[in-house]
Amino acid sequence: MSKDKFKQHFANIIADAFQKCYPEKYEEIGHYQVFDPDFIYDNLEKPKDPKMGRFALPVFRFARLLSDKPQEIASKVAQAVDEGIAGNKKLVTVTAAGGFLNAKVDFNTLTMETLQDVLDKGKRYGTSTVGEGRTVLVEYSSVNIAKPFGIAHLRTTILGASLREIFKKLGYNVVGLNYLGDWGTQFGKLIVAYLKWGADISKDDPCLIDKLFELYVRFHAEAKQDELLDEKARVVFKKLENGDTDTTKLWKLFRSRSIEKFKRIYDRLGVEFDLIIGESDLNDKIEPIIERLEKAGLSRISEGALVVDLEDTQLPPCLLKKADGATLYATRDIVGAFWRFEKYQYDQSLYVVANSQSDHFKQVFGVISRLEETEHTPEDERLAPRLKHVDFGWVKFGDKTMSTRSGNVIPVEDVVNKAVSLVKQMIIEKNPNLKAIDKTAHMVGVGAVKFSQLSVKRLTDVNFDWDAVLSFEGETGPYLQYTHARLCSLERNYDKDIKSDIEVTLLAGEEEQRIVELLADFPEAIADAVRNYDPYFIATYLLRLAGAFNKFYQRKTPDGRIDKIISDDVTLTSARMALVTSVRTVIGEGLHLLGIQAPEEM
């Protein structure tokens, strides 16, 4: 990760002070642990209360190592720094507080450097090169052909699209992949249902896909009574697997019409992919991998089916082929991991898929890992350690009025349409003179839906509640977008060049300092998001930044008037406007990393 300069400086002087305070231990241990600036850097935390300082080192963790009491350690080290034994004191001052060492950064320096950095780099602020030369595959969305694009696939779509942007920001070569569910026994069912009950559906019917899904639901209902149906479906899928012309033709029709429909939804959401493939694309790549597994002695026949045992992981055996020779979802994922590597030589391959599929991925990764062990693949060439299931929790809709057409699915399209139309009403009430109402309503409605998926940690369930999601004041997308628009309007009103050589001492107020600190935290928020594979860290960071700015914006002077940002005081105004532009830049770029557009007016 790109390192925070002040943090690094603090780490250096602290490691230095430790060396001075505990010379015997240093002699014994060497340049490790608390005597190593990198170790200190990694152990630094953010104090809960920002007033305590910018960084804190929990020294109680090292009490045993140093055979000393935490308070003693903190005060000795703080004193050493204070006496100037270690490093200069210009940038940071260090104080002991209980079992912690707290570091405060010189505000003028922090302000100067941070604003300069943001204003110089603009959108590129927070960009780094840590990922250079590394390839990350991010698989997301992966909807199923001939089924509605329901909210079950909303979160993966939004999460993955955001991760794609975040990894790009850090210089990775990113491949965003949509892996369509276009193969499997369900196509046998669908085709049987279509042939049986779909004679009157025209192939050009614009609602073909919706109607197909209705037939699919009917198939399941009728299969409960009619045992032969499932058997018929199995036979038809087998025909499809064997390349039967008529069956293939139908499957192709369903596939292409589904893709058309999905494309409309992706366009509306503003979600992009670098590659769209289907499970079916792997069909001709399966045999060589099965042969490898057989050769390695890992597979066996069980009741006619081909399986790989995974006893050591306490998982059930992984099924590779059914007794009739049909391959499975897991088979295709195993093969897919190798195929993706052949094509992209990835350093990491992420699967953004709901946590309900955790066991599936454990099995898939488990089989690959066993194969590589058995084949003695050199450690650094193995795929298994590069595969990561980026799992996430459920999305729950409390709203009963949401149309739940066909078989209990809530279509994403309906959710987006409803969000956009509700936002439009709100805009018409609040700002009827806005020029591009429809365009703005679209940006904000879609932004609201996206933010709802990203503003809780990925493993936490999302409770989708319309009022909470669309509020302009709560912790929402519209709130961030509104703050962004407010910042843009200040810039329009100011209408002069923004300079970074400002009088920084004029920004010494508590509100301004909080904003500066947060601006300086942006790279860390991005790093947290990458470390945890979770855009949540950027989402909550943006809420903090917007909150800090709005506090400043609404601040009153001692005599109770609003302390206006733009005033007759030219020097003061230009200092404050440097802050405004910096916040606008970071909120805009942060929203971009979440896949959310930032309107200039709303």
Ligand code: ARG
């Ligand atoms: N199409 C699958 C589903 O909707 C998700 C695919 C997830 N990705 C994967 N590589 N298995 O359940």
